[in-house]
Amino acid sequence: MFKLKEHQTNLRTEIVAGITTFMTMAYIIFVNPQILGDAGMDAGAVMTATILMAGFTTILMGLATNYPIAMASGMGLNAFFAYVVAAQYGWQAALATVFMSGIVFMILALSRSIRYIDAAVPTSLKRAVAAGIGFFIAFIGLQNGGIIVGNEATQITLGNLTESGPLLVLIGLLITALLMARKVKGAILIGIILTTIVGFLMGVGEPPAEVGDVVGAPASLSPIALQLDFRAALKVPIFVLFSFIFVDVFDSMGTLMGVGARAGYLDQKGRLPKINSAMLVDSVGTAGGALLGTSTVTAYIESAAGISEGGRTGLTSVVTGVLFLLTLFLSPMAELIPAEATAPALVIVGVLMAESVKKIDFDDFTEALPAFLVIIFMPLAYSIADGIAFGFIAYPVVKLVSGRRNEVHWLVYVLALVSLIHFFYPAG
Secondary structure (H helix, E strand, O other): OOOOOOOOOHHHHHHHHHHHHHHHHHHHHHHHHHHHHHHOOOOOOOOHHHHHHHHHHHHHHHHHOOOOOOOOOOHHHHHHHHHHHHHOOOOOOHHHHHHHHHHHHHHHOOOOHHHHHHHOOHHHHHHHHHHHHHHHHHHHHHHOOOOOOEEEEOOEEEOOOHHHHHHHHHHHHHHHHHHHHOOOOEEEEEHHHHHHHHHHOOOOOOOOOOOOHHHOOOOOOOOOOOOOOOOHOOOOHHHHHHHHHHHHHHHHHHHHHHHHHHHOOOOOOOOOOOHHHHHHHHHHHHHHHHHOOOOOOEEOOOOHHHHHHOOOHHHHHHHHHHHHHHHHHHHHHHHHHHHHHHHHHHHHHHHHHHHHHOOOOOOOOOHHHHHHHHHHHHOOOHHHHHHHHHHHHHHHHHHHOOHHHHOOHHHHHHHHHHHHHHOOOOOO
């Protein structure tokens, strides 16, 4: 079924690769409920939804494409969902917006329009968005952990590092950083668990009193499933919907191409076969995830870890998906892990996403300025949408004044206009 011999792999290799991919991305099981829980959603229910969607969509990806690519609720978009959209319009409206973004994404995948859009959007802006989201996630992690706090005079300042919460975050950051530096498989997940244990010793969080506090039946989805509020979503600015679509499409595209290149799937023209099928699975995951009660589901770059272990077929994805589903019985653990234990994970993920900065041509000012505006405004404006908007406005303007308008695709001018409307007519 998976053509193992044709892909020069075997059952043992694929199983080991699937376990490796799972270990490197399983942190989302604990981080996503923490982030969406801050938006007022039931953390236990979010954990169940996160696991179900990660498991089913990863298995679907393996079966539909025979690629070793895993799926789960995307980092960055979950923060945008919780701290920006849900904070202003309610999490029910945010779910409805994510669902609509999934449907639009599905239409783009079915119509094969994604490659055209990908060619039109400047590479520097796509890389800047990835880096900006990294800074945004790290900033949120530092805030959640009390490392960065509010200040009347300077807006933000350094927190009291002698307090148990911020101190635990620094210890957790050190633990996770050491694991990452040593290239330990599942470093972020192990870091969360070890930081939680250290937190118990420091009085941060409550240790489990019995087995039922760790292992038990999955939390019910009823508090969040099918709770989409489309009427409230009509008040969400259209550019917010665009931002969900934009980040999901290009994050998935970048991940698929990067992982595909590493696995040796790209053809002579550098194209990934079955990319439309892979993107369709992604869109189904996003729309289905919203119905269940979680934020945007997308392809994970951590899939490269499994590929590095020799994974070459969809069997790797099936193994990863099954392992996700088995963790349903760890739902009670969601209540045990404090925000201070997941904060270091957000910072580390931010570091990994910021890596795309080095691929931006800062020697070309017409590329550097728009990219910089995207990166700086995401954390400072506390909005992925605003960062993207500033980039799309600046890019055609700076190209025009430098006499290089032929480098700007007509679609970018349209997006610049939409960005201006976003700022001057934010509601509707």
